[in-house]
Amino acid sequence: MRPKKLSNTTQTILTFGLVVLAVLLLLLAEDNLNTYLVRIISLTGVFGIMAVSLTFVNGASGMLSLGHAGFVAVGAYTSSLLTMSLAQKQTSFLLTGVAFPLNTELLSNMPFLPATLLGGIVAAGVAFVVGWPSMRLAGDYLAITTLGFAEIIRIVLLNASRFTNGSLGLKGISPFTNVWWSWGWLLVTLLFFASYAKSSFGRALRAIRDDPVAAKTMGINVFRHQLVSFTAGGFFAGIAGSLYAHWLTSIDPKPTTLGMMLTFNTLIMIVIGGLGSLSGAVIGAGLFAVLSELLRVVESDTVLFGFRIAGISGMRMLVFSALFILVMIFRQQGIMGRKELTWNALWQKIPTSGKRGNRNA
Amino acid sequence: MHDAVLELQDLSIHFGGLKAVEALDLQVKEHEILGIIGPNGAGKTTVFNLVSGMYRPTRGKVLFEGKAIHHFPAHVITHHGIARTFQNIRLFQTLSVLENVQVGMHHRLTTGHGTWFWRAVSKIGYFSAENKQRQDSLQILEKTGLRQWQSERASSLPYGIQRKLEIARALATGPRVLLLDEPAAGLNPSESKELMELVRRIRQQFDVTVVLIEHDMKFVMNLCERVMVMDYGQKISEGTPEMVQNDPKVIEAYLGEEWNDVEVS
Numbered sequence: 001m002r003p004k005k006l007s008n009t010t011q012t013i014l015t016f017g018l019v020v021l022a023v024l025l026l027l028l029a030e031d032n033l034n035t036y037l038v039r040i041i042s043l044t045g046v047f048g049i050m051a052v053s054l055t056f057v058n059g060a061s062g063m064l065s066l067g068h069a070g071f072v073a074v075g076a077y078t079s080s081l082l083t084m085s086l087a088q089k090q091t092s093f094l095l096t097g098v099a100f101p102l103n104t105e106l107l108s109n110m111p112f113l114p115a116t117l118l119g120g121i122v123a124a125g126v127a128f129v130v131g132w133p134s135m136r137l138a139g140d141y142l143a144i145t146t147l148g149f150a151e152i153i154r155i156v157l158l159n160a161s162r163f164t165n166g167s168l169g170l171k172g173i174s175p176f177t178n179v180w181w182s183w184g185w186l187l188v189t190l191l192f193f194a195s196y197a198k199s200s201f202g203r204a205l206r207a208i209r210d211d212p213v214a215a216k217t218m219g220i221n222v223f224r225h226q227l228v229s230f231t232a233g234g235f236f237a238g239i240a241g242s243l244y245a246h247w248l249t250s251i252d253p254k255p256t257t258l259g260m261m262l263t264f265n266t267l268i269m270i271v272i273g274g275l276g277s278l279s280g281a282v283i284g285a286g287l288f289a290v291l292s293e294l295l296r297v298v299e300s301d302t303v304l305f306g307f308r309i310a311g312i313s314g315m316r317m318l319v320f321s322a323l324f325i326l327v328m329i330f331r332q333q334g335i336m337g338r339k340e341l342t343w344n345a346l347w348q349k350i351p352t353s354g355k356r357g358n359r360n361a
Numbered sequence: 362m363h364d365a366v367l368e369l370q371d372l373s374i375h376f377g378g379l380k381a382v383e384a385l386d387l388q389v390k391e392h393e394i395l396g397i398i399g400p401n402g403a404g405k406t407t408v409f410n411l412v413s414g415m416y417r418p419t420r421g422k423v424l425f426e427g428k429a430i431h432h433f434p435a436h437v438i439t440h441h442g443i444a445r446t447f448q449n450i451r452l453f454q455t456l457s458v459l460e461n462v463q464v465g466m467h468h469r470l471t472t473g474h475g476t477w478f479w480r481a482v483s484k485i486g487y488f489s490a491e492n493k494q495r496q497d498s499l500q501i502l503e504k505t506g507l508r509q510w511q512s513e514r515a516s517s518l519p520y521g522i523q524r525k526l527e528i529a530r531a532l533a534t535g536p537r538v539l540l541l542d543e544p545a546a547g548l549n550p551s552e553s554k555e556l557m558e559l560v561r562r563i564r565q566q567f568d569v570t571v572v573l574i575e576h577d578m579k580f581v582m583n584l585c586e587r588v589m590v591m592d593y594g595q596k597i598s599e600g601t602p603e604m605v606q607n608d609p610k611v612i613e614a615y616l617g618e619e620w621n622d623v624e625v626s
Contacts, residue, residue, distance in 0.1 A: 192482060195481075195482050195483070195484060196481070196482050199481035199482060199484075199487070199491070200463065200466075200467050200470055200481060200490075200491060200494060201467075201470075201477075201478055201481050201482075203456070203460055203463060203464055203467065204464055204467045206453065206455065206456060206460075207453040207456060207460075207461075207464040207467075209455075210452075210453040210454050210455055210456065211451050211452070211453055211454075213415070213451065214447065214451040214452070214453065215453075215464070216415075216434075216435040216436050216439075217413055217415075217435055217436075217439055217444070217445055217531075218436075218439065218444075218464055218465050218467070218468065218530065218533075218534055219436050219439035219440050219465075219467070219468030219471075219534050220436055220464070220467060220468060220471075221436050221471065222436070228478065338455070
């Protein structure tokens with residue numbers, strides 16, 4: 001009989017091996033695939049960060065938040081304004097001019113890493129402020145409140161023209177995001193949330209999700225624990241926002257760019273992957289990124305019986321919605337359910353030899 | 362000076378016109394097992410909700426070791442050393458037995474929340490704390506006879522074991538006073554007897570004072586050293602099981618004619 005569980009050392013080695021393998025694969029991909037595919041691979045990483053942070057808040061902590069895109073937008077704007085050069089800002093803010101702290105050399109031309117970190121920190125700050133009143137609510141009420149706050153954030157971005165250039169948005173953001181940044185940050189995100197979930201604090205969050213009243217009588221400060229989890233989710237949403245902005249290279253406060261649409265796309269990823277499962281979120285994000293590229297077919301012009309039918313943009317979302325409904329009917333728990341793809345789980349699945357797997361130790 | 366570990370003074374809570382608990386005075390002595398009995402709707406569970414901080418009293422005080430605690434939120438009261446169980450079992454259903462107990466220990470990490478949070482996430486200087494939490498939890502499972510169930514999900518446990526786990530989880534918070542709300546409800550006679558032994562044993566092993574609400578008269582009269590009887594939110598009698606049993610007010614208000622049918626040893 002082989003042992004039921006793998007030792008911690010084995011698991012660490014396997015995880016390390018997987019990371020090395022991923023690095024090699026990314027290297028290979030960057031050298032051999034065309035720019036378009038490489039861009040899709042980096043987008044997958046960005047979606048992965050959004051999905052993992054949202055699934056932790058929604059699934060593992062049981063707070064149905066629909067405000068994720070708001071924090072993504074905050075991160076996107078903050079970091080983009082920091083990496084843009086002063087001249088660039090002055091030319092794009094034609095109508096209003098740049099407001100004070102942003103028109104200094106100090107807050108311009110910043111390297112990508114500190115700009116992304118600051119984007120995350122500002123988003124976490126906003127999440128904290130939004131979370132403070134919202135964490136007193138639960139369930140549907142929390143969902144509606146966070147959705148409302150995300151919309152408020154978007155409206156502020158639209159109207160604070162001297163800071164955000166209003167509806168014109170920001171253009172000419174340097175395309176810093178590549179596979180290394182996005183997958184590197186995804187690794188950091190996964191390590192953070194996996195470690196959080198496995199700790200006593202993650203356990204406390206799951207206890208709160210199961211029964212907040214009982215959790216309170218166990219001496220757990222429910223409000224504080226949920227606020228910490230929400231803020232952590234906001235931080236990584238901000239990071240994802242920064243990466244997304246430097247991938248898109250131009251951002252604006254339209255609902256389809258950094259608004260509700262993004263929240264719902266992220267929700268689709270995590271529900272398909274399995275709400276609350278970090279590895280499921282990555283799988284869901286990967287599926288979403290790949291599918292939305294493959295489904296471009298349905299939006300292009302088609303010739304049917306000699307008639308040319310013009311493509312309808314947005315058609316993909318219909319297909320996604322249908323897919324989403326099918327998942328809801330036939331597999332409510334998504335691909336992974338609440339389980340994680342761990343080495344132990346794989347070890348037990350595979351009877352004799354040849355084990356390959358996903359991240360997450 | 363306080364030989365009463367828990368003291369209720371003029372404790373009252375009104376819900377609109379309903380006086381759920383009215384002018385209740387009670388002293389719980391250190392290390393005793395006190396039973397609270399009374400007909401349905403007498404306000405027994407409301408007393409527990411007041412003491413454990415789920416409700417704020419309309420009037421009156423709850424003193425724990427001489428200190429007023431009735432204005433604290435529930436989790437702070439647990440930090441002070443009062444733990445409770447629930448009449449309708451409220452385990453963390455998706456967590457394992459061991460994890461349920463570990464959650465009970467979690468609050469000890471949260472003094473200085475921030476630093477422990479970073480340690481927990483970065484895993485720097487955390488493993489020893491996590492390990493200790495695990496060992497202590499296993500010890501509690503050992504002492505309550507739940508060790509063999511440790512990796513089962515709470516929702517898949519048999520009913521009697523769920524009741525026990527509620528007690529084990531409450532003990533994990535490190536209480537000085539343990540409030541048990543109908544611990545024997547739904548148990549068969551042999552399970553109920555076993556539970557009686559368990560309550561006696563944990564009082565010794567964990568050095569706790571036990572206050573319990575129970576409808577099973579045999580259970581209460583055998584186990585408790587003192588009994589308080591409530592009706593319509595008020596205390597109508599208090600004393601040793603024998604005294605209470607012979608109190609005409611109790612017989613009239615609560616036990617009535619049925620008293621003769623109930624076998625009391």
